[in-house]
């Protein structure tokens with residue numbers, strides 16, 4: 001069976017914009033987030049409180065967050081460490097996300113830590129956030145394949161998922177950072193996680209569309225009972241520390257499929273397409289989303 005409702009975790013303003021060559025003005029980012037909320041998205045990842053030298057595109061987090069904080073939506077932000085958490089809490093953030101890696105290569109490239117050192121860095125972040133009543137998402141990158149290490153063994157992924165949940169994360173997001181997953185692999189990972197005692201309701205999926213598999217992988221996850229799906233408006237995105245990562249699953253492509261399946265998302269597709277077309281104009285190149293292209297008349 002399929003779920004009757006899916007919660008879309010919109011990552012365009014974070015995963016999308018973190019990878020742009022040109023820096024997008026803060027006012028344009030704020031307008032983007034407002035328009036996403038206006039299109040009916042209810043969870044909109046706003047920015048990251050990471051080291052500004054590591055992700056210069058999001059160095060304006062302090063300026064941006066207050067401009068969107070009053071929207072009636074959840075606005076999770078990425079925090080890699082206690083310094084990031086302090087910055088987020090100082091602005092009133094009520095949802096944060098830590099981001100672990102299933103592979104040593106990416107932990108080093110993205111966080112300058114081993115996998116276990118990164119987990120140790122997150123532990124006080126999660127504890128302090130929870131003590132403040134702040135919801136914590138735990139991302140796990142490279143759940144399927146890694147650009148340096150190739151296919152990632154399931155037990156390696158399961159181990160870090162368990163560690164994030166045991167630390168106190170409220171939900172996990174399984175990242176296919178470089179978009180190499182296929183539906184059978186998705187099914188196998190979800191089953192392995194269930195067998196290790198991780199319940200499906202704690203799991204979200206985060207597919208990048210490098211090989212055009214993101215929608216097929218999403219459908220496999222929905223059939224398994226997953227109801228939280230990450231997507232990026234217009235298909236923006238990628239990770240600056242993972243070569244060969246392209247944009248995320250486009251939110252419009254996801255909404256089109258879900259609508260056809262009769263699954264409610266609360267999203268107004270017309271408004272969303274208009275938002276992504278507006279952002280594509282701003283970025284100076286067409287959206288890679290097939291649905292945005294099909295539905296925007298210019």
Ligand code: HMG
Pocket residue numbers: 015018048049050051052054055078080081083084085087099110111112139140141142175176177178206208238239240241
């Ligand atoms: P480091 O160089 O090891 O940092 O980087 P450090 O802990 O040694 O600290 C060095 C200096 O940085 C110190 O300053 C800290 O205060 C400062 P000093 O005392 O020398 O003056 N510093 C900070 N400043 C501001 N905000 C902070 C912060 N932390 C330290 N939060 C670090 C370690 C984790 C900071 C760095 O590696 C980093 O910022 N990484 C972030 C990388 C990133 O954002 N990647 C993209 C997001 S992940 C992703 O896209 C994947 C995902 O989409 C899922 C998927 O697709 O798989 C989520």
Ligand code: MG
Pocket residue numbers: 015175177206208238239248
């Ligand atoms: Mg990502």
